[in-house]
Amino acid sequence: MNSNLPQAQLSYWIAFKAIFVRELKLAWQKPSQIIQPMVFFLIVVTLFPLGISPAPKTLQMIGPGVIWIAALLAIMLVVDRLFRQDFQEGTIEAWLLSTVPMSLLVAAKLLAAWFISCSVLLLISPVLALLMNVESQVIPALMLSLLIGTPILLFVGAIGNALTVSLNQGGVLLSLLVLPLYIPVLIFATSLIEAASFNMDYSGQLAILVSMLLVSCFFAPVAIAAALKNTVN
Amino acid sequence: MWKWLHPYAKAETAYNLCYRLLPYFSWLAAITLIAGSIWGLLYAPADYQQGDSFRIIYFHVPTAIWSMGAYTSMAICGMVGIVWQIKNAELAVYAIAPVGAAFTFLALVTGAVWGKPMWGAWWVWDARLTSELILLFLYLGVIALYNSFEDKRTAARAASILAIVGVVNVPIIHYSVEWWNTLHQGASITKFDKPSISPDMLWPLLLNIAGFLFILAAITCLRLANQILINDARRPWVKALVEQSSTEATSLVKGK
Numbered sequence: 001m002n003s004n005l006p007q008a009q010l011s012y013w014i015a016f017k018a019i020f021v022r023e024l025k026l027a028w029q030k031p032s033q034i035i036q037p038m039v040f041f042l043i044v045v046t047l048f049p050l051g052i053s054p055a056p057k058t059l060q061m062i063g064p065g066v067i068w069i070a071a072l073l074a075i076m077l078v079v080d081r082l083f084r085q086d087f088q089e090g091t092i093e094a095w096l097l098s099t100v101p102m103s104l105l106v107a108a109k110l111l112a113a114w115f116i117s118c119s120v121l122l123l124i125s126p127v128l129a130l131l132m133n134v135e136s137q138v139i140p141a142l143m144l145s146l147l148i149g150t151p152i153l154l155f156v157g158a159i160g161n162a163l164t165v166s167l168n169q170g171g172v173l174l175s176l177l178v179l180p181l182y183i184p185v186l187i188f189a190t191s192l193i194e195a196a197s198f199n200m201d202y203s204g205q206l207a208i209l210v211s212m213l214l215v216s217c218f219f220a221p222v223a224i225a226a227a228l229k230n231t232v233n
Numbered sequence: 234m235w236k237w238l239h240p241y242a243k244a245e246t247a248y249n250l251c252y253r254l255l256p257y258f259s260w261l262a263a264i265t266l267i268a269g270s271i272w273g274l275l276y277a278p279a280d281y282q283q284g285d286s287f288r289i290i291y292f293h294v295p296t297a298i299w300s301m302g303a304y305t306s307m308a309i310c311g312m313v314g315i316v317w318q319i320k321n322a323e324l325a326v327y328a329i330a331p332v333g334a335a336f337t338f339l340a341l342v343t344g345a346v347w348g349k350p351m352w353g354a355w356w357v358w359d360a361r362l363t364s365e366l367i368l369l370f371l372y373l374g375v376i377a378l379y380n381s382f383e384d385k386r387t388a389a390r391a392a393s394i395l396a397i398v399g400v401v402n403v404p405i406i407h408y409s410v411e412w413w414n415t416l417h418q419g420a421s422i423t424k425f426d427k428p429s430i431s432p433d434m435l436w437p438l439l440l441n442i443a444g445f446l447f448i449l450a451a452i453t454c455l456r457l458a459n460q461i462l463i464n465d466a467r468r469p470w471v472k473a474l475v476e477q478s479s480t481e482a483t484s485l486v487k488g489k
Contacts, residue, residue, distance in 0.1 A: 156398075159394075159395075159398055163378060163391045163394060163395060164378070164381075166387075167381055167382070169381070173377055173378065173381055176370070176373065176374050176377055177374040177377075177378060177395060179370070180367045180370035180371050180374065180399075181371075181398070181399065183363070183367050184367075187363075215401070219398075223394055223397070223398055226315060226394055227391065227394050230387055230390045230391055230394065231387065231391075233387075
């Protein structure tokens with residue numbers, strides 16, 4: 001770092017903000033990034049009453065799990081094209097050349113991606129919970145688990161996308177890499193919801209989910225930066 | 234220590250080390266596995282509750298332990314490769330992965346065979362079983378990722394990163410028994426102060442645990458040596474090696 005540059009201190013925050021705003025602007029211009037995962041989420045949940053049974057008791061039992069699995073698959077869809085365009089048009093090479101650490105830029109991109117694609121899943125989840133006949137006292141727990149769980153899924157999935165971004169057949173390979181890592185999150189999130197449905201204390205599961213979130217927040221950008229550097233070189 | 238370790242970053246030295254260690258590991262594996270298996274299967278006393286069917290423990294527990302141990306060592310190799318840019322450590326990741334996958338598969342199969350008479354089901358969705366299944370998927374992911382890159386240097390580094398990411402799963406497997414209190418019996422031998430297994434049963438088990446470790450090490454050495462040879466196929470030291478072995482072969486033929 002050159003100490004003659006007085007703005008060097010500021011540039012981390014400016015770079016973070018610039019990438020965050022850029023992502024939001026891109027999403028605003030092409031809203032399919034926002035709408036498609038949401039519609040996918042809705043359709044997958046719709047398939048379950050048709051495939052298993054529309055009986056209210058059954059739906060009540062499987063509802064939270066179905067909503068969680070659908071959210072998980074929708075995030076797989078989001079993650080699959082997360083870095084693809086940036087890789088093809090050379091944005092990632094520009095990131096590599098900048099003086100700002102790559103993991104910080106990646107963190108900005110991930111935060112923006114969560115706001116663009118995952119927050120809508122969170123917002124429509126109560127509607128899906130009504131469709132699946134989920135009891136009303138469980139809905140806050142469902143939303144809470146999605147609020148904490150979806151960023152974990154996004155961060156972990158982004159690692160998989162960064163590893164496979166240069167390959168043409170990314171999709172299937174990505175699910176093979178990423179879905180096993182999603183399983184612990186799914187287990188704790190659904191066990192949180194189950195505890196809530198029995199009116200039991202679910203702070204234990206919540207604490208584990210939050211700790212997973214913190215760990216993934218901390219390590220995912222570093223792993224993604226390393227993976228992207230590896231594919232660009 | 235660095236002076237001592239540093240030469241092994243060079244492909245030729247690492248190859249020679251693997252090649253020299255291979256017979257030791259192979260013989261140790263053969264001796265301990267044969268002794269442990271015969272002792273365990275024929276001479277160890279039958280369990281008062283589970284009868285003779287408990288004897289599958291002599292294969293189930295070692296493979297389960299080293300399925301996790303192999304993953305951890307794979308991740309450590311990946312870490313060393315990524316942090317210090319040592320190519321041989323990255324190659325070791327892919328040398329370990331299929332062996333670890335095979336161990337995980339064996340642990341799952343022997344577990345299913347044991348579970349059928351004991352729990353009355355081939356498979357239950359118990360936390361430990363599920364975690365072991367996830368471990369198998371993780372291994373398959375590493376193998377698939379490595380194989381889908383044309384450039385093997387990139388492939389090895391990508392597989393290393395994935396192995397490091399996946400290693401968070403290994404503690405989850407380990408602590409799952411305490412986290413979810415379920416069907417799977419608690420650990421038998423980790424409590425060394427007062428093991429809940431009788432010494433007559435314990436000794437063959439320890440022998441087999443050592444045996445499976447040695448066989449893991451032997452196969453890894455063999456695979457790593459081959460991987461180094463393939464990677465450096467155009468380097469002078471490999472050519473010299475090939476010429477040396479071919480002249481040896483022709484002199485053998487002439488001698489006859």
